[in-house]
Amino acid sequence: MDYFLELFFGGLTRGSIYALIALGYTMVYGIIELINFAHGEIYMIASFTALIVSSLLALQGMTGPAVLLLTAAAAIIFAAAHGFTVEKVAYKPLRQAPRLSPLISAIGMSIFLQNYVMLAQTSDFLPFPNLLPDLPFVAEYLPFLGATEFFIIVTTALVMVGLTLLIKFTRMGKAMRATAQDRNMAMLVGVDINRTISNTFIIGSALAAVGGVLIASHIGRINFYIGFIAGIKAFTAAVLGGIGSIPGAVLGALVLGWTESFATGYVSSDYEDVFAFVLLVLILIVRPSGLLGRPAVQKV
Amino acid sequence: MRKGMLGFFVACVTALTLVLGGTALAADTIKLGVAGAHSGDLASYGLPTKRAAELVAKEFNAKGGVLGKKVEVLAEDDVCKPEVATNTAMKLISRGAHVVLGHICSGATKTALEIYNKEKIVVMSSSATNPELTQSGRYPLFFRTIASDDAQAKLDAEFAMNVLKVKKIAVLHDKGDYGKGLAEYAKKFIEESKKAQVVLYEGITPGAVDYSAVVQKIKQSGAEAVIYGGYHPEASSIVMQMRKKNMKTYFISDDGVKDDTFIKVAGRYAEGVYASGPKDTSKNPLAIAAIAAHKQEYKSDPGAFFLNGYAAAQALLNAIQKAKSTKGEAVAKALRTHAVDTPLGKIKFDKRGDAIGVGFSMYQVKNGVYVEVPTTAGAAKKR
């Protein structure tokens, strides 16, 4: 039973990590139907920003939660700025283009950002300090969970609730939903499309930044290549849950995390990713638009 | 504009073709080709060898070159991918390389050797450790300044069984060419010796965000020691998660982990980790001089396989000097008959192409540095 619980919480942590990145994917997809391959790189840039800012603060002799807050703030601001800029440069000129063109532009952007960080910083792995506070009560009540893992799970839950509220109840959220449903119609009723799309990129990138700080603290090392693998996994999670659906992305990420964790624990980690993808294929065969995705209505 | 763009592209390609084609007819020099990963995610393994070659070339040129000619380094990137390595090898041949130092990864080396073999060019790698490269006898003109995986796996396995005296061992690898090869040999040695039992044999997924499930599995299997074949990024994650879970399991790994970056990344969790690596030659005056030269030229500490690369470059140039020729067979013969002083000690090469006297030692992280530990029974201290 202990073994099961440990695997369960391991999968939960892993799933939460995927969820934070998957949310950005799913939001962007929902609004402009683009698989944003550069999203993983935004997460990577956020991790680098966090590392640089936290090291600078540490050199100033700063310690404690203040470092975490300032670092997270910097990572969020710069990640959001990058998301905003990437959209303006690589996707906005392609609004009217054939559907696959922005995808290729996104792949190019992803290659560019990876190499930009590699050249400006380093190709080596860099140690990342654990910025998260050590919570003693976690060890007491939840022996299977480390403080970091606890922090990741709780943050993901909070972020998801916050995001749902934002989308359901604010003006910006309404504009986003309207744009996602029908861009031309939204434009007609006075929604500023460009602004709404920019907002989506900014929020999605900010979430990736939260993910970046948490994950880097959890793994303890970063390099310029981390965005790629995390991006693919998050994308898988987003589709699994039904791309475009926010609770779907979280559910998909958790299912993916658990599958990988249990597959490793009870079968073999040799085939960990194979299990993940086989599950994906099976789910999509049974439910062709993902777990929580609404079946697309075919307009005739 | 469209017409212009295409025209511009065609012009660029033509111009570059002419330029690149022209370089093959450059001045009369001894051309030392250096191939390996100089960009991409494995660049940190390839760049030190390239720098070593440049330093050695500078040193030889300062002394008047080889056979009265200047040494020229031709560096080409192969990103450690077999299909790119073919292009790299042909590019080096087209540019007129006389001998080649490289490649870095075993897969790329194998592919490239098929091409160098046809042209009878001597190749020496500083880091390709796949046993087949020398043991198969397929590549008579291949040499290396690093010992092969099976030697290292044997050391790791025997160290665990004889020195640490563990009975249950978990063998893990990163599913890569290098890591899995090493793990397979380690598993074979343990099973053949019958002194210990392999309780877990698994490949982990490189680059994953979290290894807690594998760590749980190690814990569940009751292993007293982990032998890990692979590189340091994953090793540091596994070690950190093991130690955070208060697991005191020994962690033994290979020269992909015997890298200072591992200690930097894993920090205090790295303490007590064992890793095998090339024999410690840091007391060798030539090694000290080589490292000092690197520091002066590049303002940083040399990286992985730097000394192996340095020794390989020296051995190659020295062999050309001794053979008084750049012909493949003559150089190969000189490499086998004339010993040369290098940062790795005085080395020459055996029939198969392995350097004689280059072997592995076991190291342990103590107070943030790798310290050599004895590999004979009874000498180990409990952590």
Place this chain on the structure above:
Amino acid sequence: MGPIRRLGHSLVISLWFMFLTFPIMVPKVDTIEKTVQWRWDNLLYVGAGSFFLSLLWRFLLERKERGPFRAAEQEKKPVAPTWADRLRGNPRALRSVVVILALAVCIFPFLPFVTTYQVNILTNAILYIMLGLGLNIVVGLAGLLHLGYVAFYAVGAYTYALLYYHFGVGFWTALPLGALLATLFGVLLGFPILRLRGDYLAIVTLGFGEITRLVLENWGEFTFGPSGIAGIPRPGLFGMEMNLHEVTIYIYFLMVGLCLATIFVVRRLQDSRIGRAWVALREDEIACEAMGVDTRMAKLTAFALGSTWAGLAGVVFAAKTTFVNPASFTFLESAMILSIVVLGGMGSIAGVALGALILILTPEYLRAFSEYRMLAFGVIMVLMMVFRPQGIVTGVRRVYTYTRKGQDGKET
């Protein structure tokens, strides 16, 4: 916009980029030595660079907006002829271009300044033309987004490698077998995904690609795992002994031949009944079904026939590199082939060929930039898409016009 406002705008953009790139470009922290290196000069370069580039960027974008495509879109006029269209409309010019190209291809390896390396990278590019044409059937013609194409490429490569290793089967026997196996694989994988649409299809194909690679990596007893299979022989020619240069040229001509065969077959397919069905499927699935096209069959054949070419290319790849291991068949490879198709122009053979030449030769010619190679490559990909979103060569869409005399006039 007046010139002053233009400059002001660029100034704002340059300030924004200076802010944006600040944490990555300026400080470099050494966490071990606890030192920071401030590279203020980089900030200057970024500022100046982005200032001028933004001016150029806006200038080019405005040109593009004013360009023939946009104007035509707004006024519903036929698109002004581009150089490709003009060439198409003029059979004599087209013929002479084809003849010149054919001659150039034939004499290229024998030109005095062309080295083995040059021939080899061109062969590589031609291999990718073949892959691109194969994927073009699935993506460009049938409109199914396929992100796991590399799986079939791997099937071809491993077919030859394993058959040679176990049974000593030669290249020429393996070539049709590899194609056949890849086709079968395509049909097998095609079945479960018939129901899926759009991006769900994309992710499932991506999944198949990854599963194939992982199985190749882990099933050590069968595939020799990550260490791969070495020493696969190059194709022979009646048992002749050839040196490296000769064998490279031989493979080059072999590849040219295979590529021509591919072009021939793909052209024929395009004009066939099934080809028309694919295009109908791409344009509107429901309308296509309503017109009586068996969409399941059309999807399956697209998958199967697309995979065939990947299988063929895979066999050649194994023979050319003489070594296969799973590392050559990653997702990035699929993305690259897809980029060839989209960048060149979906559905157009000349486009795919140009796309392959650009995307495969550029990284090789960018070797002069050494470590900035891939950076430049990424930039080129983005720029090509931004300024030429429909690809270099736009696919021909046949338009049939009704004329009074009751004749069907064909217009391009």
